[in-house]
Amino acid sequence: MAPWLQLLSLLGLLPGAAPAPSRPRAAGAQAWEPPAAELLRPGRFALEMYNRGRAAGRRAALGAVRGRVRRDGQGSVYSLEATLEEEPCKDPTVCQLPLSQKTLLCSFEVLEELGKQVLLRQDCGPVDTKVTDNRNETLNSVLPLLNKDPLPQDFSMKMASIFKNFMITYNRTYETKEETQWRMSIFANNLMRAQKIQALDRGTAQYGVTKFSDLTEEEFRTIYLNPLLKEDSGKSMQQVKAPSEPAPPDWDWRNKGAVTRVKNQGMCGSCWAFSVTGNVEGQWFLNRGALLSLSEQELLDCDDVDKACMGGLPSNAYAAIKTLGGLETEDDYGYEGHTQVCSFSLEKAKVYINDSVELSKNEQKLAAWLAMNGPISVAINAFGMQFYRHGIAHPLRPLCSPWFIDHAMLLVGYGNRSDIPYWAIKNSWGTDWGEEGYYYLHRGSGACGVNSMASSAVVD
Template sequence: MEMAAGLYLVFMTALGLVSGLPPGHWQEVPSEEPVIQTLAEIAVREYNRRSDQDVAYIKLRVTDVRKQLVSGAKYDFSIVLGRSMCKKNGEETPNNCQLHVAALERGVKCNFVVLLVPWLNETKILHQLCSQEDFINNVAETSPSNQDKLSSNTEDELLETLSLFKEFVTTYNKTYQNDEEALGRLRIFSENLKKAKDIQEKDQGTAEYGITKFSDLTEEEFRTLYLNPLLSSQGHRIIKKAVIPKDPPPAQWDWREHGAVTEVKNQGMCGSCWAFSVIGNIEGQWFLKKGSLVSLSEQELVDCDGVDHACGGGLPSSAYEAIEKLGGVETEQDYSYQGRKQGCSFSTSKVSAYINNSVEIPKDETEIAAWLAQNGPISIALNAFAMQFYRKGISHPFKIICSPWFIDHAVLLVGYGDRNGTPFWAIKNSWGTDWGEQGYYYLYRGSGACGVNQMCSSAVVN
């Protein structure tokens, strides 16, 4: 009898059922204890068995664990559950089930009371009470002082990513065809969070990188939909050199302050940045020569430029030539932007601006500043490496990761200056005002960052 009692005591101690506490007293227990994780798995199986859902729910975390010594041990704990992508298959849930996108909105929180009687090899679920709740919002508001920490870093990162993804979907009004696509976008979003962090750590400027409206796109998708690979080709039309002013440029200049820049536009999912860059330049040139700022048509170039490739990319030098041959540009109002190539419907009777020629501006950044301050905004092209996740500040990637020889995006240079001693170029982009600083990109000035000085040009209006 003494040996049996000794073995019983060892068994009870191993399970954590022997303590200095009197029977009936509740004791808090860490959720990481193996016995708790085992009981949680039993509880989740019981939830799935009783549930009328056709999909399995999986454990996200265990909280609020306490133990009471009775005739055995009674455990009281809560489990946060999320809907998985797995169909229910008997009582067992596959170990590799992935979280369903529906869990971004609603989860399930269950309270269980389980009786464990080890000498009878018996486990009974005495109580189960579950309720739906917006657990993502609850997690976002949780602090370690009033909530158990997640049992592992993986779970912590998952819940943080889910919370950020939910906010991203709401902020940018994202919609997906089905749950499988949404889950795929969630995976891409998670990887992009890491990429943005890596770019942030390597940046030499003051820029902030993070979540943007492009955070659910792969790098290949982003390049295909929004950038312009033709800018790195060798098919540039040779245009004459611009005359550079002899006087040094002023310390700062911004054509937005002088009325030469229209509102930020949005090219949509079309690689037509070349058209927006050129049209922005012509708008500025027309204003400076004719005194009238008119929003002109990018769609005219997308439809009617027979040399360039519409949403497949194009070259500013070819676009100037196309406008000269057409005889001018219609207004945005008369020839509105559609974001896809259509049949050319240009009418000479609706021309609101024209150009006489075009010029190439040298690569020296001091000369670029001097020409810009005297003559207006400049069509430029650059490497958009850092722009997918750019939020604000002065971007300054290392040259080795933002090569000046790989140009893939055309934009409009509208000014320059410095912020707290850091020199910058002010660049008007064509991705809408919900990107960057109200649609603008600020890039370090003076080092040829990202090839900002490699392809500078302007139309000429007499």
Template sequence: MASWLPLLWLLGLLPAATPAPSPRDAGAQAWEPASPELLRRPARFALDTYNRGLAAGARAVLGTVSGRVRQAGRGLLYSLKVTLEELPCTDPMVCQLPVSKKTLLCSFEVSYELGKHALLKQDCGPVDTKMKGAGIAQGCGDPGSDFIQGLSVISLFQSYPDDKNETSSPLFPLSDRDPLPQDFYVRMASLFKYFITTYNRTYKTEEEAQWRMSIFINNMIKAQKIQALDRGTAQYGVTKFSDLTEEEFRTIYLNPLLKEELGKKMRLVKFVGDPAPPEWDWRKNGAVTKVKNQGMCGSCWAFSVTGNVEGQWFLKRGDLLSLSEQELVDCDTVDKACMGGLPSNAYSAIKTLGGLETEDDYSYSGHLQTCSFSAQKVKVYINDSVELSHNEQELAAWLAKNGPISIAINAFGMQFYRHGISHPLRPLCSRWFIDHAVLLVGYGNRSDVPFWAIKNSWGTDWGEEGYYYLHRGSGACGVNVMASSAVVN
């Protein structure tokens, strides 16, 4: 395995560890102005995080820094306004696009607790056209529309991107030393046009659109590198996340708290019973609700747990109900809402609250609100929660007998996953970098390739109608390290 490491670092594919955000602050103090000296260390941390994974010739340097600070729980929370200078990049070994010097205006939120900094929010854009949210403006009639409409439309593949059996030759160089194809930029413009049309993207200015296109191109190159190293049948390419930087994607959609494994300890249950049948799918057996969408909120932990409880209640009571994730986001005071959480804590919160309301009674908003839980509206309760075996054969047998399982995995490559059975190299998808909670609903084989069927929470316009398929039997991406279930008597 060690022989792979130099190649993986060269390709820029090895994941970097990211510190977990600090606990949600209770009784937060008022914001106070902060001097540049006080802000220097959190600003330097934010810069280092921004530059993580970038080659030396492409890294930004710190410009002006201003901001404020307040007490947050046992630590401090910094709100920063920072300018970053992206230096001219002329090295073809580093730059995929020829770009000139650019100044970015960034908003960062950085926590400091127990001697550690953590980046909670990052929002960067050209200094004179600051973007909102994650950098994507929704709406019609924006100035950038003319730029988008003017992009050339030239076919990239005869069948791509709709044919799920695409076998076209690579569009991109797999090595930074390989020359770009002559029509590279034309083809990229066409593929970017497909992306913004398919996913209804609009940008506020031409400069913003060009910046997002450069991110898109770098992402497509990275997706092809992931494709080349995947040992399964998965296809990687254009998805609705293709214009997000890795940091944006991780901050908005993933859950770094999972790798800490500091949640409530649960009783370990080892399955003793019949061996697993050759295949099983709870979608065909009534225990799985429709695919949901967590939106721009790191609440995957809540969706994983409610999916499990939905299945447990169905198997014990015969009634499949769509349960409220928002109740957990708002009312679980141990977890951190859109900043992440742990399934073990969520089970405990359900017991403490007295149960879960349905989606209809407590609808999902995708951001933290004041808890409005009503005990009178509880439709489902749980009696306990248990940790399950790390043995994948025992997991399969438990699932077939007892229902869908809450799990957590390393989300490597999922930003660009389209379909098929994913099987990344172990160093790329280490069990030590668990950052996304999902629901195991079944297993089987496709053309003799064993898989787990996984319900995700990114909507039906991602993956295979919202589902992810991961290699079974190899501990791929830590699929077996954090399996759990509620208990309904």
């Protein structure tokens, strides 16, 4: 067996192989604890990988390291547990409260073979400085950090100042003094929650004050998200064949004229309509040469399968467009953000579609299809997006499960920032959210289920 296959077998990564912890070790490949000095080299490499692409204020320093090594042939696999100390956060929109500086407990696996190093696994979370061999205990110590805590007693004046700035920035007014105090308490809890989400993110994303910071989590979900997506009970679509050519290194349809301006769904769970019209806009541009801003309101009013502001499914929306006979432009059928009587006119329809297709869940094939065929309608778990400001988000999988899809968006491109692969995703919450209305999410790990419900209209 080749050295790489032997090492993969030891790690339990070959098809049918058992997970590494429970797999019996082959003779000559026993694991033992080497001298601490030997662990520094793979530990420093793991630290370098952890810090890659992170802003100066979010880089960490290596603390204590312990671990074991398995050797086989010309390779060694180091299973490490290390503490990392992150520098104090310096972004005033994120770091007004405690938890700005944190100690992380990380589990790494580093492969060394023929003078090269590869990071096989990284799992970090903010915990106390005690290193433990029990990974379940580590996970259990990370997840409770998202629970709401009582607010500290010594920052009420500072919080009042931050909240006042929020109200000015987002032109917020409240009817009574009691409402103002209630919203400030929600705001304070949300700011603490944003810092905890920040601490658990493995990308370069920054979380903090956004225009949604005075909403409870339940309010935010009810108003802006789409619970019907996780049911995935829409019209069935044919799966399209993936392109045979590999994806280019990067691609962005915004630079090629296929994407309209960022829109705003308002206080309406109509993300499904915006995701679909964005896709159809791109398909029409690529096949007919004209970029038209199309009507989401037509779908809210005339799609009798979906539930307008209460949510919907892209697959149903494609079927509605085909049944109606097309889409009017936004100029002819403007967005109101609530259901009206359907006033679609076939004579005014400027765009039609012939069909719709389901796309591959393989992200490399998804990127190749996007580069060849245009922007893609997708649906994701919106964990953390209430407080997202900028950067590449990469939440822990248990916190952003692909099984809890609740928001539809539009993939418009992909690339790398500081060697971190990302998807560029057009949102429908206006340009005063995220990076001028866009969300950047880690690419290649199935983050937040971004690859679980990809689809497109077909324009012949």
